[in-house]
Amino acid sequence: MLKKTKKILNEIKTIIQQKPFDYEKAENLISELNLEEAPLELENILLASINNSDENARIFAYEYLYYFDSEAVFQAALIGTTDDDDLVQMCSIEILGNLAKVESLPYLKKALGDNNPNVRCFAAESIGFVGTDEAKKMLEKQLDKETDSFAKVGIYSSLYFLGEEEMLSNIIVLLEDSYHLTIIRSLRVLEDCINQANKEMIKSSTKNLLERDIPISVKEAAEIVLEKLKRE
Template identity: 60%
Template structure:
């Protein structure tokens, strides 16, 4: 590790020791590191702060533990699914999705039945990455009773990834949803699922969305998605 990298990590460690935790300063520092080659010293600091009493400190720790894949990180992610802070839960759930293991299913199942629709959405997506028969059963069981559009999107995406290609039509249908956050995330997912067989169909429906009166944020996302699709 370079001298500069060590200095940055030492500064991040010092920020964790201050009260309150300065999320913005820590984030500005960590972006100067090559997180694809994130050093173990940083992993240790992040793991040491998963129980920090400052919510922002825990959120930061879990957000950047995503770049590590040790057993300690996996166990920390299991613990994080029960944290009281929503963003900690979501970050922990995303870590489990990046390290798909059967052992995480009971934790993700609990998150899938959370009262928070965002948590349910991310839990569904991570369950989809686990990819076992039981994982698919959990998703289908939840889909039968899920009413929130954002959470349903997570279920559609997970089941699509598990081979249920008819879920593409369900995701297309959410482009007309009243929840604009659902629409934006639907655009993100659809862009990721484009291939030669569905490219024209997805493009046509995004173009159809652009013909409507929609918020600027949705329009920008739709236009960017079309540009991405056209470049494929």
């Protein structure tokens, strides 16, 4: 291991053990590592932190465990779906979506019934990545009772990518939602949906959105979609 890498890992390990956990300092250190070639030593440090009493340390651990795909990480992510902290839950759910193992479905199904719509949205997206018939039925069943617009983005997008192309219209309707984060997440989904068959529909809807009085964050997200449309 390179001397510099070892030094960074030792510093991260020290910070994680300190109270309170300095998230910003740890994040600055980890940014100096090549996470695409993340060393095993980092995985071990992060795995040792998933039960840390400091919620920020746990969030940090799960956020960066996303870059690993071992069985130990998978098991840690299953545990994280039941954490008391919503951000830990969402990071764990993202890991499960990235690993896309059918064994995660019972845990994701439980998260799909969480009180927090953000958790439900993330769970729906990860269930979509698993992509089995059982996963699809899970999403369709949740759609029948889901009332929150943000959570619906996750369900609509997963069902769309699982072959239900009619869900694209539902995503576009969410551009008229009153909650700006729902609109932003819908725009990000539309950015990934663009193809020759739907590009004009997405372009028209996005331009209509820009004609409204919208927050800067929404405007920026819409302009990103239009830029991608120009390149298609």
